[in-house]
Amino acid sequence: MTAAPQWIGIDVSKKMLDVYSQNLGAFRVANSAQGLDTLIAKLAKITVAGVVMEATGGYEQAAHQALMFHGINASIVNPARVRAFATGTGQLAKTDKIDAQILVHYAAFKKPAPTPLASTARAKLKEILAYRAQIVAEITARTAQLRHFESQDIVERATAAITSLKADRKSLDAEIEALIKADADCETAYRIVTSVPGAGLIVAATLICELPELGSLNRRQIASLAGLAPFPRESGQRKGYRAIRGGRAEVRTALFNAARVGIRFNPKLKVFAERLVAKSKPYKVIIVAAMRKLLTILNAMLKANEMWRLT
The missing domain is CATH 3.30.420.40 (ATPase, nucleotide binding domain)
Structure with a gap:
């Protein structure tokens, strides 16, 4: 047996x-x-x-x-x-x-599902994005410090350091784009994601390497993976405030940045956000809802291998 x-x-x-x-x-x-x-x-x-x-x-x-x-x-x-x-x-x-x-x-x-192996391109992309995030954090920190310096020579040295970091960031962005376009699967996903108004290079790169399941799951499953599924807090007659938690922080950050732009310049997200504003929803509720809406759209587009279209 x-x-x-x-x-x-x-x-x-x-x-x-x-x-x-x-x-x-x-x-x-x-x-x-x-x-x-x-x-x-x-x-x-x-x-x-x-x-x-x-x-x-x-x-x-x-x-x-x-x-x-x-x-x-x-x-x-x-x-x-x-x-x-x-x-x-x-x-x-x-x-x-x-x-x-x-x-x-x-x-x-x-009974967890197997974790898919990252391709060589995705693995390298993840490393570059992690390094880029450190560079961006350093630029933010040094820029905040700059206004507190009184000595002119220190200001000049700090400004030079920031300029150097920004050049490094620009170089990394070019490397990220070249790496994506050199891999057929990554390049296809990149073209689809960046066709959506509000989603740029870093958003696309983050989704490619941090959310490889995008396009292969249903909308509820992908929202849960990203940490955009609100959890109920109910007991007896008490109806608590639903909130999101868990999920993949890097993916959420990328979607947050894309949604902030999307509710202004993406026609679908703009209309969606305006409906929530009319219902007097708080900004955080609106932005999280827009993030999930955007993720659902991207998931459907990648599943169908279709580019963005307004209708």
Whole structure:
């Protein structure tokens, strides 16, 4: 009789991978090429439903890539959700071995979908965007400091530094556009997204690398991934204020910037926002609703492989 597929939990650290499954028990391998070969050889002996690991700032990427390359579905999940699940089950102790076991129980309950492998272009694009965000933050910080300097030589040095950072940002923007246009899939998504009034280079690049599921899910699922699905707060006769939370912060930031422009210059979003204004909705409610509306439009366009049209 064929053994039932087993979920595998991996607690990831910089040097080690703590692994647990019901059939193999708990064991540890190095977070290295040799250690991953050992892990894959062990998993080949059982029927695997999937492997689940937490996002750890990049230390999980090598394991994820190796498992997916060998045909083993691997999911990278939100650590906060796993911790909340553990607390909900009464498991307050926390060790690497326990965390791997909790991941197995979490996976059996949630059955997370495999995390798709990022293409080489998407992976590099993500790195460039992260570096660009640091540059932009530095420009913002230095510009804010500039007005407080009294010494002229310091003002000149600070101004020169800001000018240099802006040149670096411009160079990164050109590199981002060239990278996108060199990849057929990315270039197609880029053309569709940027055809929408309000969505520019950085919005498109962010959605391409941070939301690869765009165009493959329904509108509710994609809104939930982006953190734009309002959660009800109700109990008995009490009807609480619905608010958004969770999701992918980088995607939300990009959509926020696009929606701010869109409610002024995108005919569909402008009319949509004006209806909410007429109902005396607060600005934050209007902008979040516009973000979700824009995301829904982009999702439908990518699913149908269609460019923007007003009608």
